[in-house]
Amino acid sequence: MWGDSGGSGMSTDPRLVALRLAGNWGQKVERGEMELHNAFDLLVERIAAVVPAFRTCPTCGMTPCPDPTFCASCREADQKIAASRNCAQCGAGGATEPHKNNERRWIVYLHPQCVRFWRKTHR
Ligand SMILES: [Zn+2]
Ligand SMILES: [Zn+2]
16 A cells, blocks of 8 residues: 555555555546646655655755755754753743744743643733
8 A cells, every 4th residue: 555654564665655646646647637836746645755855954945955954953053952942931941932922022941741831921
């Protein structure tokens, strides 16, 4: 069964699967059963699962990333900053998320579980 990512019993080379699917989608487009852009998006998605360079970069949002080394160093720096941040509600560190403080117009960092407590006293 293709479409399964990982899992047991997967013996088919994912590159071959991508090629087979591409052929299948190509026929569908030619028969008018599928839009070209839909088929192509699926193809890019499928290739991205095999070739890392085709993945959308989580940092700059480009596919492929024009400068993976730069983006990797940005992510690292971000993670360091994130690790040194403390939650505006409880004061502890850890995985906080940015939230907009509409009263003061700045960004506060909060644990997901602290947001509702913080929202009681802030807007
Ligand atoms: Zn990037
Ligand atoms: Zn907290």
